[in-house]
Amino acid sequence: MDIEMIRAADKRLNGYVRRTPLLSSPFLDDIAGRRVLVKAECLQHTGSFKFRGGWSALSALPPEKRKAGVIAYSSGNHAQGVAIAADAHDAPCVIVMPSDAPAVKIQNTRDLGAEVVLYDRDNEDRDEIGARLAAERGLTLIKPFDEPMVIAGQGTCGLEIAKQADAARVTQADVLVCCGGGGLTSGIALALAGDAPGLKVRPCEPERFDDVARSLKSGRIESNNRASGSLCDAIITMRPGDLTFPIMQQHCASGIVVTEEECLRAMAHAYERLRIVIEPGGAAALAAALFHPAESEGDAVIAVATGGNVDKAVFIKALEMSQ
Structure with a gap:
């Protein structure tokens, strides 16, 4: 992986991606x-940054490979990113999704033309099924994060951040990124x-x-002891990727860990003050910026709001926390 792969992906995305504010x-x-x-990636096509990686890969x-079709596994955002890109490229698409994924993500993936295969994430192996x-x-x-063309696509978000931060006269700052397997984090870092x-x-x-914070601290890939059980489903993975972790190790500072309650509160603040909708996993970076200020340095911080595909009940719960 290098920045030239990201620049090439940016050219393929030009005219299709939304340059989010x-x-x-x-x-x-x-x-x-x-x-x-x-950085409001919740305003991206399909409601998350995953459109970038999906389009880059397709x-x-x-x-001849596009004509034969593609398959991906995802809790929802990568699923939708690949599905919309496959539909635009006239490629058959199968998505393997956990049965406990938010209903809105499952339905949206089907509505985008993909065949959805559900599995039990606690008892079945999505890699084996895929x-x-x-x-x-x-x-x-098309893997959700440990795939060069996906990482390159996600990295285009970093190219935009660099230009926008310069225009805002921010040259020294922490860039907080909601992190699962590390595709977006490593791409932006590169x-x-x-x-x-x-x-x-x-x-x-x-x-x-x-797992990423612990891996960066120990210097080796660490795993979580569970595969589910968080409102932040969009960024729940078992471990960092074999491709993404070395990039994060080289280019990222230490990780920040937030609570579900902090993510819900960040969602409410984002809606009330910015009028944007963020899902719990997409609010982790903003939660870190707002509620863990001592863990960042400098006069400014940039938080990537990675996705906004949230079920109504969860969003209402977040809004009620601000009352």
């Missing part, structure tokens, strides 16, 4: 005690290392699922 509010600044800038496939279906049907597997070295990426994870 960098938002701010003096009310959020007051809470954090510093300037807070929010557009890089040889025509590999079997890929072999049986001749499909190309992009910023090349275009804005004064911006340092910090992975943000929910408590009990802080």
Whole structure:
């Protein structure tokens, strides 16, 4: 992986991706005690940054492989990113999703034209299911984070952050990124290392699922002891990726761990002050910026709001916390 792969992905995405804004509010600044800038990837196609990686991967496939079709596994955001990209490229698409994924994500994936195969994430292996279906049907597997073209696509978000931060006169700051397997985190880190070295990426994870933070601290890949059980489903993985972890090890600072309650409170603040909708996993970075200010340095912090695909009941619960 290198920044030239990200620049190439950016060219393939040009004209299709939304160049999402960098938002701010003096009310959020007051809470954090510093300037807070929010990269609103929740406004991306399908409601998350995953469109970038999905389009990058599909557009890089040889025509004959696209025609045969693709398969992916995801709790919902990667699923939708791949599904919409496959539909635009006239490629058959199968998505393997956990049965406990938010209903809105399952339905949206189906509505985007993908065949959805549900599995029990506590008792079944999604990798095995994906590999079997890929072999049986001749499909190309597009992994959610440990895939070069996916990482390259996610890295285009970092290219945008570099330009937007420069326009906002922010040259030294922590960039807080909601982190699961590390595809977005490593992609942004690579992009910023090349275009804005004064911006340092910090992975943000929910408590009990802080495998990346622990891995960065120990210097080796650490795993979680469970595969489910958090509102932050979008960023729940068992471990960092074999491709993503070395990149994060080289280019990222230490991780920040937040609580579910902090994510819900961050969702409420994002809605009230920025008028954007964020899901719990997509709010981890903003939660870190607002409620863990001592863990960042400098006069400004950039938080990536990675996704907004939240079930109504969860969103209502978040809004009620601000009352």
